[in-house]
Amino acid sequence: MMTAPLPEENRYQALRLMLYLAIASMIMLFAALTSALLVSKGKGDWQLFTLPPIFWVNTLVILLSSGSMYLAVRSYRALQYKPYLNWLLATTLLGSAFLIGQLLGWQQLTAGGIRLSGNVSGSYLYVISGAHAVHVAGGVVMLLISLLRSWRRPLNPARLGGLQLLATYWHFVDLLWLYLMMFLYFNVS
């Protein structure tokens, strides 16, 4: 195949726009789910319960992962291979820890009598946090791919844009969780 190098700047510019558009549609999905929750709540028959305590730990974990993602990008920009790899690994681990934590949280909930098929307030919690977890899982997969690609390979400054896209997505799922956590705290507990 005859190829010529792409002007990376432009390539990432198009990808960045695509990512923003995809984020807009994800925001619409969660706007739909959270506004549905408000409508259901307004109908009455709404059971309040305490959020599983581990959700707060998970919130801290995903916040920290945004920090480590930021440091990974900074190290990449400075072309520091070792710190970059470490921070990226830290982000992947924190992201996985968040997912495991959410799983434990659902177990705590079920053990406490809040079942998926119980009162609709609990059902919303499972569906909303579940849909968010799917988005985080997608991010973790992308992080793993980045890790594999960077393994024992010198950093290519031209590929910084790809990492920045991943970082944008990662900060988005982090912010999204902060919103969802606050929203759930005020509406189901």
Add this chain to the structure above:
Amino acid sequence: MAHDMQQPATSPVTDHVHFQTVEGDIREPEHIPHHKENFVTKYIFSQDHKTIGKQFLITGMFWAFVGGMLSLIFRLQLGYPGQSFPILETLFGKWAAGGVISPEFYYKLVTMHGTLLVFFVLTAGLSGTFANLLIPLQCGARDMASPFLNMLSYWFFFAASVVMLISFFIPDGAADVGWTFYPPLSGVREASVGSRAGADFWLISMALFIISSLLGGLNYITTVLNLRTKGMSMNRLPLTVWALLITAILGLISFPVLLGAAILVLFDRNLGTSFFLDEIYISGQHLDQVGGNAILYQHLFWFLGHPEVYIIILPAFGLVSEVLANNARKPIFGYRAMVLSMMAIAILAFVVWAHHMFVTGLNPFVASVFVFLTLLVAVPSAVKVFNWLATLWQGNIRFTPAMLFAIGFVSLFISGGLTGIFLGNSSLDIPLHDTYFVVAHFHIVMGVSAFFGMLAGVYHWFPKMFGRYMNQTLGYVHFWVTLIGAYLVFWPMHYMGLIGLPRRVWSLDAYQNFSMYGDLNRFMTDAAMLVFFAQILFILNFVYSIFWGRKVTEKNPWKSNSLEWTTEIVPGHGNWKGPIPTVYRWPYDYSKNGEEFIPQTVPYKPGEEKLHH
């Protein structure tokens, strides 16, 4: 030229306007030897936007045939109630025992007719075809921003199609709960035959369809915003591209909401939640699920559902505007007003959804707000109609089949739009709701209109797609039979609806006062068959012309200004052999200064007046 793509492939491309794919490497124009395409990469898993467009078109045509066929079968029941058609029993077995279709089968037919036509034909088949074909060609790009995601978009649509098709053949048959999929009928497996596995298939198929539509939309928007050729400012874009861009934005914002609703229904059906279910008795049995809200589903559904009807009609607006201006040999009247009115329609699309819900016990004050917003839609719609008519006014019209369909579109859009004013008023909608008046309204203004826009597009761009012309005579026959036939099918429905005839009823025998419509119903069924046979004529013409149609011998057969006609007659992957042309003017300089047409690639002459900039 700085943006020349003809340089040797080994030298780095310094140009920052015409980079092409984001997946990997620049696709070199056809004459530079590059990776070999085999049958699979060229026709099946193709990443060429033109091939993907044709794939969407042909899949859409398949579904249009199936969806149209379904409507004929249920029209048989309406036109000839109780009459036995043994062939139906041969074809459908227990669903049409004794040659009469059963009520369950009737509901499956109307559900799948609506689903297929709204989503698979007039969304995927229309937007998918023309956004893919025209956006890169008319913007001056070698392909979409991400050809790979674009290919995925088609294959997700294909997967959705396969799942939907399988649901036709499972023991309980396809879904029968209406294309709007309202719970509790859709939310409880025991509610009806088609609430069983068929409804799960429907939901999974729609989830795949939504992913396809989102992937496509990301590409269309990014391509229009990032990959236009030099000189192609936004206000020099053909109206087709504007329409397809606004359509994609609407889809991107509204489809995720439908996805959310579909997920919640899936949970209600299969995991015991009660988002939409409350205090339901089925055959004397009380269901466990309580505390849900069925009206909530309608809010979620129509928040997508209303923008969806504009997702269907906007591409038709764009195609018709382009075909009208080109064949009237006149500049489009009010280019800027056309763009602004499409934007206004897109914004209003999101704040009128509750006009589908006037009979749900909506607060009358809230209803009055939605009435006001709904009637506002008439303003940009009227602007567009005025501009189309003004474009035709004193034009030097070429009555090609494409042009006839474009003019037919304007006629249908006016006829159907006027009844929208009736239905937009909550006080009138309450008696008219769920009657044949509504069926008449949306079939004319959205269904048949969008079809006319699509057919105008197919006739007009067929030479670009296949390098051959479609047969004109068959095109004229197709047009006249379809236009007259469609009016004959749908016009009488207004009168039936005004007197209260309810839609979605298998047999009208239960209502003595509607028995007088027996003859009229038979007439409409016969007219529907006539229209359907005209579409078969079109399909035959389409297939015949792909292989044996008259060959196109010039690059620009319609003497058009837009960029797609500056490519080779059948452009290869990469679209232009040489550099992508630069654009100097808008695409509607027709009959200017004694010249019949001035393509966008022609620079202004010294002192030439700018009609548009």
